[in-house]
Amino acid sequence: MSRTATRKQTKEQARPIGAAGKRDLRLCAVGVGNWGRHVLSAFARTPNCQVAYVCDADATALTREAGRFPGARQTARIDDALNDPEVDAVSIATDAMTHARLAIAALRAGKHVFVEKPLAMSAADARAVLETARSVGRKLMVGHLLEYHPAVAAVERLLRHGDAGELYYAYTQRINLGVVRKDENAWWSLASHDVAVICRLFGAEPESVSAAGQSFLQAGIEDVVFATLKFGDGRMAHVHVSWLDPHKVRKVTLVGARKMITFDDMSANEKVRVYDKGADRGEHVTEFPDVITLRTGDIVIPKIAGDEPLLVECRHFVESVLAETPVLTDGENGLRVVRVLEAGQRSLRGGGGLVKLREIE
Numbered sequence: 001m002s003r004t005a006t007r008k009q010t011k012e013q014a015r016p017i018g019a020a021g022k023r024d025l026r027l028c029a030v031g032v033g034n035w036g037r038h039v040l041s042a043f044a045r046t047p048n049c050q051v052a053y054v055c056d057a058d059a060t061a062l063t064r065e066a067g068r069f070p071g072a073r074q075t076a077r078i079d080d081a082l083n084d085p086e087v088d089a090v091s092i093a094t095d096a097m098t099h100a101r102l103a104i105a106a107l108r109a110g111k112h113v114f115v116e117k118p119l120a121m122s123a124a125d126a127r128a129v130l131e132t133a134r135s136v137g138r139k140l141m142v143g144h145l146l147e148y149h150p151a152v153a154a155v156e157r158l159l160r161h162g163d164a165g166e167l168y169y170a171y172t173q174r175i176n177l178g179v180v181r182k183d184e185n186a187w188w189s190l191a192s193h194d195v196a197v198i199c200r201l202f203g204a205e206p207e208s209v210s211a212a213g214q215s216f217l218q219a220g221i222e223d224v225v226f227a228t229l230k231f232g233d234g235r236m237a238h239v240h241v242s243w244l245d246p247h248k249v250r251k252v253t254l255v256g257a258r259k260m261i262t263f264d265d266m267s268a269n270e271k272v273r274v275y276d277k278g279a280d281r282g283e284h285v286t287e288f289p290d291v292i293t294l295r296t297g298d299i300v301i302p303k304i305a306g307d308e309p310l311l312v313e314c315r316h317f318v319e320s321v322l323a324e325t326p327v328l329t330d331g332e333n334g335l336r337v338v339r340v341l342e343a344g345q346r347s348l349r350g351g352g353g354l355v356k357l358r359e360i361e
């Protein structure tokens with residue numbers, strides 16, 4: 001055996017062998033439409049991952065996308081991949097209403113599952129997927145992309161270990177003249193990301209949600225939604241989503257007791273800004289205890305790693321399956337976001353009243 005071959009073999013042996021009992025994860029990418037094709041490309045670029053199947057019910061999308069990966073088999077039926085024992089995992093980037101059904105079918109076939117957000121269109125369905133994953137002992141990961149964004153990780157570090165102080169409140173905007181969905185409203189289509197980020201940065205789930213929105217383009221499908229999330233300890237967050245807006249904004253603003261932080265995903269080089277701004281109560285100045293002094297200091301722009309969030313996300317899924325380690329955005333996390341979305345949906349239907357999360361199963 002040549003020295004190169006020996007070196008290669010040693011490297012192969014050093015790589016983890018996962019639950020699948022293979023060195024490379026064999027994956028079927030289901031749904032290769034507008035977003036799914038990016039998911040497919042990202043998995044194809046992920047180390048230790050082999051795209052074995054490309055699946056889409058639409059022949060045009062299937063031929064176009066699968067043609068880029070001649071080594072992968074093409075199919076319009078997910079069952080072909082589910083019945084193939086060589087397939088270890090399935091990524092699902094189909095229409096949101098199909099997520100729960102396809103994820104449960106894949107899990108029951110013994111596959112690990114990566115499913116796009118939202119995990120399901122109801123908390124009951126999300127719980128069913130989560131329980132199926134538990135009962136079959138397979139990984140379930142939800143594509144809450146922003147939780148893999150280096151900027152969100154940086155903001156979380158600043159809040160946990162920095163000197164921003166206690167987080168008071170936050171507001172998010174995800175607005176654009178963008179893809180108008182026919183089956184789901186802007187709340188279900190866009191707010192998963194914001195809700196996932198808010199729950200992560202607040203380190204909690206809200207106690208209640210109230211939401212107001214309006215349908216202008218299609219009856220019963222809200223194009224714009226304004227929602228308020230209230231937490232048990234008095235903190236709050238506001239979410240504004242719309243696909244009918246002149247501005248393209250993807251921004252999170254966080255107001256802490258000592259500092260304020262923004263995450264602007266549309267900015268190329270200044271995604272995170274930390275404002276040394278705040279209002280201090282004069283309790284320490286005994287003669288003026290009621291005075292509130294405003295403070296305006298430096299603005300710091302921390303350097304954020306340029307890693308592509310989708311690649312980080314796909315790598316995390318593959319590594320977690322192979323190394324048998326927990327995933328960050330697991331079924332519990334997916335269910336939590338869906339419960340908030342369902343509470344918001346009930347509020348929308350009920351005219352904007354407050355819906356408690358404990359009312360959602």
Ligand SMILES: NC(=O)c1ccc[n+]([C@@H]2O[C@H](COP(=O)([O-])OP(=O)(O)OC[C@H]3O[C@@H](n4cnc5c(N)ncnc54)[C@H](O)[C@@H]3O)[C@@H](O)[C@H]2O)c1
Nearest residue numbers: 031033034035036056057058061093094095096116117145
């Ligand atoms: N993480 C993100 O940032 C992000 C961004 C956009 C969309 N998404 C999510 O990705 C999913 C797909 O969105 P999209 O914009 O690509 O939608 P899309 O309509 O462009 O594509 C969906 C594709 O799924 C296929 N499909 C549907 N049911 C199928 C089935 N049973 N078997 C095989 N193929 C099936 C359709 O033929 C279509 O090609 C949605 O759930 C959406 O919420 C996530």
